[in-house]
Amino acid sequence: SQTIHQWPATLVQPVGSPLSLECTVEGTSNPNLYWYRQAAGRGLQLLFYSVGIGQISSEVPQNLSASRPQDRQFILSSKKLLLSDSGFYLCAWSWTQDTEAFFGQGTRLTVV
Amino acid sequence: SQELEQSPQSLIVQEGKNLTINCTSSKTLYGLYWYKQKYGEGLIFLMMLQKGGEEKSHEKITAKLDEKKQQSSLHITASQPSHAGIYLCGADRETGANNLFFGTGTRLTVIP
Numbered sequence: 001s002q003t004i005h006q007w008p009a010t011l012v013q014p015v016g017s018p019l020s021l022e023c024t025v026e027g028t029s030n031p032n033l034y035w036y037r038q039a040a041g042r043g044l045q046l047l048f049y050s051v052g053i054g055q056i057s058s059e060v061p062q063n064l065s066a067s068r069p070q071d072r073q074f075i076l077s078s079k080k081l082l083l084s085d086s087g088f089y090l091c092a093w094s095w096t097q098d099t100e101a102f103f104g105q106g107t108r109l110t111v112v
Numbered sequence: 113s114q115e116l117e118q119s120p121q122s123l124i125v126q127e128g129k130n131l132t133i134n135c136t137s138s139k140t141l142y143g144l145y146w147y148k149q150k151y152g153e154g155l156i157f158l159m160m161l162q163k164g165g166e167e168k169s170h171e172k173i174t175a176k177l178d179e180k181k182q183q184s185s186l187h188i189t190a191s192q193p194s195h196a197g198i199y200l201c202g203a204d205r206e207t208g209a210n211n212l213f214f215g216t217g218t219r220l221t222v223i224p
Contacts, residue, residue: 044214103154
């Protein structure tokens with residue numbers, strides 16, 4: 001069976017510090033991978049998605065970047081965090097672009 | 113831009129009561145997903161609807177998509193405390209790539 005791991009579960013970082021959130025998927029190959037952010041009162045928003053190694057598409061301009069160094073690894077990064085980066089970040093995977101996505105447990109990021 | 117309106121925003125019901133959550137779009141949807149989120153956790157996939165008039169059930173939860181594919185409802189029969197959480201509807205953008213956009217969610221509380 002397929003599993004998705006996301007860590008850390010919670011993170012408190014000072015403004016201006018770097019960020020690295022990691023997500024890995026097991027039990028499948030060449031999954032589509034996604035990073036979402038949930039901001040209070042705004043629902044979920046897709047930040048990045050990747051259909052293969054090294055292929056990253058960004059949906060919204062922002063202070064964050066994503067990378068896919070390996071087939072089943074997806075990393076969300078920032079060089080300098082802003083207060084507005086606080087939120088709940090979710091990683092997800094899917095078989096194809098047309099099938100449902102399965103989500104990780106999420107990371108609650110607080111920038112102070 | 114496409115948006116999903118979800119109603120109600122919050123719902124408090126007595127255990128054993130039935131309830132319905134609605135999700136409405138101003139444009140035709142290409143795929144409609146229902147997820148459940150427990151506070152601070154990832155999303156759990158419930159159901160996906162793609163065809164107009166489609167209806168799916170899982171245990172005590174039934175989801176429907178109207179013929180015009182602009183409105184979906186999630187109905188829970190004989191609610192239980194385990195049903196409590198945030199229910200999110202999500203839909204595919206025309207561009208695909210599992211580029212989901214989500215409603216703001218409905219917070220369901222079930223009182224024992």
